[in-house]
Amino acid sequence: MQMVAARVAAVLIVTMALATFSSVRAGEAQDTAFAALKSELWPVAEREGVSRETFNAAFAGLEPDPEVLRLANRQPEFTLTATQYLDRIITPARIADGKAAYLKYEAKLKVLERRYGVSRFVLVAIWGAESDFGNKQGSWAVFRSLATLAASGRRADFWKTQIVEALKIVESQRISPDKLSGSWAGAMGHTQFIPSTYNKFGVSFSGTPRGDIWDNPADAMASTANYLAQSGWLRGRTWGYAVRLPDGFQTTDEMEASAMPLESWRKLGLKRETGGRFPRPAETARLFQPEKTNPFTAEKSNLSAFLTIANFDVIKTYNNSDLYALAVGLLADRLAAELSWR
Numbered sequence: 001m002q003m004v005a006a007r008v009a010a011v012l013i014v015t016m017a018l019a020t021f022s023s024v025r026a027g028e029a030q031d032t033a034f035a036a037l038k039s040e041l042w043p044v045a046e047r048e049g050v051s052r053e054t055f056n057a058a059f060a061g062l063e064p065d066p067e068v069l070r071l072a073n074r075q076p077e078f079t080l081t082a083t084q085y086l087d088r089i090i091t092p093a094r095i096a097d098g099k100a101a102y103l104k105y106e107a108k109l110k111v112l113e114r115r116y117g118v119s120r121f122v123l124v125a126i127w128g129a130e131s132d133f134g135n136k137q138g139s140w141a142v143f144r145s146l147a148t149l150a151a152s153g154r155r156a157d158f159w160k161t162q163i164v165e166a167l168k169i170v171e172s173q174r175i176s177p178d179k180l181s182g183s184w185a186g187a188m189g190h191t192q193f194i195p196s197t198y199n200k201f202g203v204s205f206s207g208t209p210r211g212d213i214w215d216n217p218a219d220a221m222a223s224t225a226n227y228l229a230q231s232g233w234l235r236g237r238t239w240g241y242a243v244r245l246p247d248g249f250q251t252t253d254e255m256e257a258s259a260m261p262l263e264s265w266r267k268l269g270l271k272r273e274t275g276g277r278f279p280r281p282a283e284t285a286r287l288f289q290p291e292k293t294n295p296f297t298a299e300k301s302n303l304s305a306f307l308t309i310a311n312f313d314v315i316k317t318y319n320n321s322d323l324y325a326l327a328v329g330l331l332a333d334r335l336a337a338e339l340s341w342r
Contacts, residue, residue: 033151034062041163050167058143058167058177068140068148071184082290082323089327090334094128098335101133101217108205108218115207116225117235121339123221125332126318130192134217137189142166142180146195149185162186165195173210189213190220193227201227224318231317232310239315239329240285240308242273251287259284265307273304285309288322 038059045055080088102109102124109120131137143166150159166186170177182188186195193202193213202223204211211219241262246269263281270287272278285307306326315325 033153034064034147037147037151037160037163041160044160045164045167048164048168050164050171054167054171054177058163058170059147062144062147064151065140065144065148068145068184069152072149072152072154082326085323086290086327086330089129090331094132094331095334095338097133098124098128098331099338101127102335102339105218105221109221112205112222112225116229116233118225118228118233119238119332119336121332121336122228122239122315122328123224124335125328126224126315127191127217127221128331129324129328130187131190134190137181137192137214138183138187139181140184140186141178142182142186142188142195143177145182145184146186159186162195165199168199169195190217191224193223197227198223201230227318228314231314233314234310237309237311239311239325239332240288240306241278242304243270243307244273245270245305251289256287256289259286261285262307262309270305270307283309286312288312288326290323290326 042052042055046052102121105124106120109123112118112123113120127133143163146159146163146166150156150163166177166180169175170180180188183192187193188195188198190213198213202211202213203209203219203226205216205218205222207222211223213220213223243265249269261282262278262285265285265287266278266281288306288308290306308325312325312329315328316322318328319325
């Protein structure tokens, strides 16, 4: 027994030593990648008008953040069931907070809806989903997160672009690089804009560029409205409809991947859960069944099926996940229903 225990202990020591060695080698590789990243990006940043002072300040003392890589591999849109994901986004507390946030900014939200054509309830829903109405904007150092992701090799060009765009924010707004904080993926502010999106679509409520998405919710929602409008949002349209499938209804992958007019879906026996007809029968829609979205579990949900239309895809430009777009749409509908008396 003692010999067995001794062998087990020896194996554990060797295993721990190998793990430590691997960790050291990985750390050395990341340090080398950081140095190469800095050398590669300086000429690009300089061409974009970033000063050497700003550049050096952003890279000073940067070290890889292994937690960022861990989180990148565990995004909830792809690791939770549909029911779990929606239950995380659409909670009684969030609905209550959403109603309070809406009432506080109602006048400005109505202005934004008229200006950009985007549903004011969708704007509030995105605000809630992204940062819990500003309560969870994230405290990660943006440059450290972006550099870690760029050095990891996966989607490196995208993350390198975000570093340069973040440098442009620091340069143009004359702020210290350590003032830029956000999510582990470098998304910032009340509605979590990545640097390139902020530079392209960020506006103030008054309509001038360079909105303050960090401390001014009206600017953040104006920027989000501007982004969605320029991404193709159709004024006065919803995002989709909850539907009931006829008994025994079977779909093929080809059917679910294709868009058909709502009238064609109706003829196949699909009906709105709320009753009534579709307001624009010729509008094309795709069938979305949430219980089929998660490859990590066989769990079935009790969720409805949905026919999603063009604005659903516009929401996905904000976060390319069907579950995210569904959560935003359902939360917006819930807020609209509970505030309809207004």
